[in-house]
Amino acid sequence: MKRSIANNYNYIKNTEHRLMDDIVFSKKNFDIASKKWLSSKTPEDFKILNFWGRSTVRSLYSAVEGILFTIKNVLIEAYKLGELELTAGEAFVLMEKTFYVRNKKVVTVDKNLRFLDNFHLVTKFYSKLLDIPVPIDKSSEKWQCFKNLKKVRDRITHPKKIESLSISIEEIEWTIEAYRFLLEMLISFHKAIGESK
Numbered sequence: 582m583k584r585s586i587a588n589n590y591n592y593i594k595n596t597e598h599r600l601m602d603d604i605v606f607s608k609k610n611f612d613i614a615s616k617k618w619l620s621s622k623t624p625e626d627f628k629i630l631n632f633w634g635r636s637t638v639r640s641l642y643s644a645v646e647g648i649l650f651t652i653k654n655v656l657i658e659a660y661k662l663g664e665l666e667l668t669a670g671e672a673f674v675l676m677e678k679t680f681y682v683r684n685k686k687v688v689t690v691d692k693n694l695r696f697l698d699n700f701h702l703v704t705k706f707y708s709k710l711l712d713i714p715v716p717i718d719k720s721s722e723k724w725q726c727f728k729n730l731k732k733v734r735d736r737i738t739h740p741k742k743i744e745s746l747s748i749s750i751e752e753i754e755w756t757i758e759a760y761r762f763l764l765e766m767l768i769s770f771h772k773a774i775g776e777s778k
Contacts, residue, residue, distance in 0.1 A: 596651040597767065600644035604760065607637040608753075615750060634748030635737045641760045642734040646696075648763060649703050656706050665710045675702060696731040707770060716769035723762035730759040 611633035618626040659665035679692040
């Protein structure tokens, strides 16, 4: 097994478990608030429901980004160890770096990737590192939920109107489906790692 995978398999799993704690806590409180609001229908209970709804969505999004960042670190280490072949351009994009010339000198600057671009890049290169096909079913409902996760997170993080802060039970359910999509993909990757040990 490649050293980068062997060294970082537990790193990825531990990140996943750590981030899951936030999701479980937020979702548990959302469920409690949901039951209370359904029985009371008071404005105060509705505020509490939406607070825990927003917290759940943010936790889910944060977990997705955290897991992708962790895998990205594994990929960068594998590249540096010579275990993952990348072009110079691919490596710099993976490291979220870009360059330009200022005063006859090359300047390096950070360049964040968009959410889905980041996801596609990380899964493509992780699949390459593990030497397995990318385990993504783009026809699935979970994939559609995953693609929309950032839209909901952006709406509640950068609201244009007060209504943007409300989260429906259905939105919580499909943001959870989006996270399940990522977990199922990770399980496929982890299974491949386990089988190669």
